[in-house]
Amino acid sequence: MPGGIDEQQVRHIAHLARLRLSDAEVVQFGGQLGAILEYMKQLNEVDTAGVEPTAHPLPVHSVFREDEPADPLGVARVLANAPEAAGAYFKVPKVLEQGSA
Amino acid sequence: MAATVTDGITATFERIARFDPLLHCVLGLLEASALESAKRLDEIRQTGAVPGPLNGMPIAIKDNICLDVGMTTCGSRMLANFRSPYNAHVVERLLAAGAIPVCKTNLDEFAMGGSTENSGFFPTRNPWNPDHVPGGSSGGSAAAVAARLVPYALGSETGGSVRQPAAFCGICGLKPSYGRVSRYGLVAFGSSLDQVGVFATDVPGLATVLGVIAGHDPRDSTSVAAPVPDFVRTLNEPIGPLRIGIAPEYFGAGLDPEVRAAVEAALEVYRTLGAEVHEVRLPHASYTIACYYILCTAEASSNLARFDGVRYGHRTARPADYIDLYSASRAEGFGPEVKRRIMLGTYVLSSGYYDAYYLKALKVRTLIRNDFLAALSHCDVILSPTTPTPAFRLGEKTADPLQMYLMDIYNCGANLAGIPAVSIPCGFTRAGLPIGLQLMAAPFAEGRMLQIAHAYQQVTDHHFRKPPICAG
Numbered sequence: 001m002p003g004g005i006d007e008q009q010v011r012h013i014a015h016l017a018r019l020r021l022s023d024a025e026v027v028q029f030g031g032q033l034g035a036i037l038e039y040m041k042q043l044n045e046v047d048t049a050g051v052e053p054t055a056h057p058l059p060v061h062s063v064f065r066e067d068e069p070a071d072p073l074g075v076a077r078v079l080a081n082a083p084e085a086a087g088a089y090f091k092v093p094k095v096l097e098q099g100s101a
Numbered sequence: 102m103a104a105t106v107t108d109g110i111t112a113t114f115e116r117i118a119r120f121d122p123l124l125h126c127v128l129g130l131l132e133a134s135a136l137e138s139a140k141r142l143d144e145i146r147q148t149g150a151v152p153g154p155l156n157g158m159p160i161a162i163k164d165n166i167c168l169d170v171g172m173t174t175c176g177s178r179m180l181a182n183f184r185s186p187y188n189a190h191v192v193e194r195l196l197a198a199g200a201i202p203v204c205k206t207n208l209d210e211f212a213m214g215g216s217t218e219n220s221g222f223f224p225t226r227n228p229w230n231p232d233h234v235p236g237g238s239s240g241g242s243a244a245a246v247a248a249r250l251v252p253y254a255l256g257s258e259t260g261g262s263v264r265q266p267a268a269f270c271g272i273c274g275l276k277p278s279y280g281r282v283s284r285y286g287l288v289a290f291g292s293s294l295d296q297v298g299v300f301a302t303d304v305p306g307l308a309t310v311l312g313v314i315a316g317h318d319p320r321d322s323t324s325v326a327a328p329v330p331d332f333v334r335t336l337n338e339p340i341g342p343l344r345i346g347i348a349p350e351y352f353g354a355g356l357d358p359e360v361r362a363a364v365e366a367a368l369e370v371y372r373t374l375g376a377e378v379h380e381v382r383l384p385h386a387s388y389t390i391a392c393y394y395i396l397c398t399a400e401a402s403s404n405l406a407r408f409d410g411v412r413y414g415h416r417t418a419r420p421a422d423y424i425d426l427y428s429a430s431r432a433e434g435f436g437p438e439v440k441r442r443i444m445l446g447t448y449v450l451s452s453g454y455y456d457a458y459y460l461k462a463l464k465v466r467t468l469i470r471n472d473f474l475a476a477l478s479h480c481d482v483i484l485s486p487t488t489p490t491p492a493f494r495l496g497e498k499t500a501d502p503l504q505m506y507l508m509d510i511y512n513c514g515a516n517l518a519g520i521p522a523v524s525i526p527c528g529f530t531r532a533g534l535p536i537g538l539q540l541m542a543a544p545f546a547e548g549r550m551l552q553i554a555h556a557y558q559q560v561t562d563h564h565f566r567k568p569p570i571c572a573g
Binding site: 017045056 | 279280319322385395414415423424440463468544
């Protein structure tokens with residue numbers, strides 16, 4: 001298991017998570033996350049050869065319902081908490097003409 | 102003259118007004134809707150209609166559970182003005198049973214924390230000593246019941262967030278089996294771990310509320326179609342042969358001597374009730390925290406991606422571009438613990454680290470779950486302290502996040518394994534702080550577990566003790 005976390009990694013993670021961090025936060029989080037990840041390393045001691053992963057504790061799989069439309073929330077309720085709305089749309093800054101995220 | 106529901110609800114709000122300025126349990130009061138519901142229930146009562154099982158009972162609701170009245174803030178500035186367009190499933194059930202939500206309670210932001218100090222608004226104080234934390238993340242709900250502001254409250258658990266504050270606040274707190282109670286309308290933190298939980302001052306209270314909120318809900322694909330037993334009726338059925346499991350892993354280093362003494366005394370009480378005590382082993386117990394914090398933060402990083410300033414919640418005032426819209430809105434809306442956990446979760450799921458951390462933790466989870474299932478095949482319940490120490494002081498654990506995480510050591514196992522667990526009061530420290538006793542049982546064995554907890558309360562009186570400030 002890899003250890004430690006440097007500033008470049010912290011900035012990369014923050015970008016993946018879409019969290020803008022100040023320079024001070026990069027340093028602080030780097031230290032805290034490094035210590036936490038160091039603690040996590042102890043899982044390396046556990047022999048998990050042949051062990052199936054448990055994503056959730058119930059023996060329940062592929063729960064489906066019939067593909068029938070249900071009562072919608074309605075446009076008014078859906079837009080009620082919108083920071084900005086126009087007609088039946090959520091309004092956001094322009095998305096096109098951006099570099100790769 | 103018999104008291105009306107309106108009288109009871111009015112008295113509840115008077116009591117909240119009297120004590121909440123000290124305790125800070127409440128994020129939102131629901132006076133108008135509560136009094137309206139009370140009036141309606143009083144009118145129905147006049148017609149002679151049979152009241153529901155919680156008729157007219159005031160109830161507090163943790164503010165990460167959606168209610169279509171007032172705000173649902175999750176204790177976060179990200180959702181400070183968010184009005185839920187729907188009621189959670191558990192709220193629908195409570196309303197149908199005649200319960201009256203009177204307030205939304207404070208919590209660690211997005212349920213991330215063990216002290217309620219991570220609330221984006223203010224910390225809640227422990228009614229037994231206001232310089233101490235009530236625990237978390239459901240600290241507001243626990244403090245409200247402990248101070249006898251309300252008889253029942255809903256909380257939520259991902260890693261002990263009902264049991265731990267119940268222990269710190271000297272009341273009863275229940276985590277149902279995963280799948281027993283619908284999560285529809287519980288704002289998701291760790292979807293494979295989350296469960297709505299119940300606070301009450303005694304085990305019959307837990308059983309009553311659980312009976313109301315439990316059951317299959319087609320809107321939650323992880324809610325189980327198993328029939329819901331009558332938890333209240335089974336409380337008083339003969340207990341029969343009783344086997345208590347003790348795991349030495351829960352009585353090792355770090356356990357406060359006063360907590361140890363109170364829990365050992367509780368075990369003696371069970372011996373006098375005829376219980377056989379069996380040693381059980383939980384060999385992977387020491388890996389619980391590492392496993393839990395990898396998995397819950399991974400799930401949280403995914404669940405909290407929806408808070409991006411687009412459709413609801415805080416949006417930054419002047420985004421430079423659409424990436425900045427997300428990054429700045431999230432930076433401004435989330436507190437440091439939430440950011441820390443999102444970052445940790447993102448890291449363990451990221452390319453190059455996924456196998457070493459996340460997949461490894463999923464396999465360790467299997468081993469932890471298997472440990473519990475094996476142990477519980479030899480006993481009815483595993484008995485342990487709920488927490489290694491009583492409630493700590495405000496500010497005592499905030500400097501080092503890892504120290505705070507280590508407090509969850511006796512709790513997270515039940516969430517990872519999906520098993521039911523309960524905390525009940527079993528004593529007090531010399532300084533007057535409550536001590537909690539934890540019982541854990543096999544999946545869907547809440548009935549038996551509550552019966553065993555109830556048996557303890559029939560012959561002890563710790564659960565009757567109230568915080569000194571609330572004597573009036």
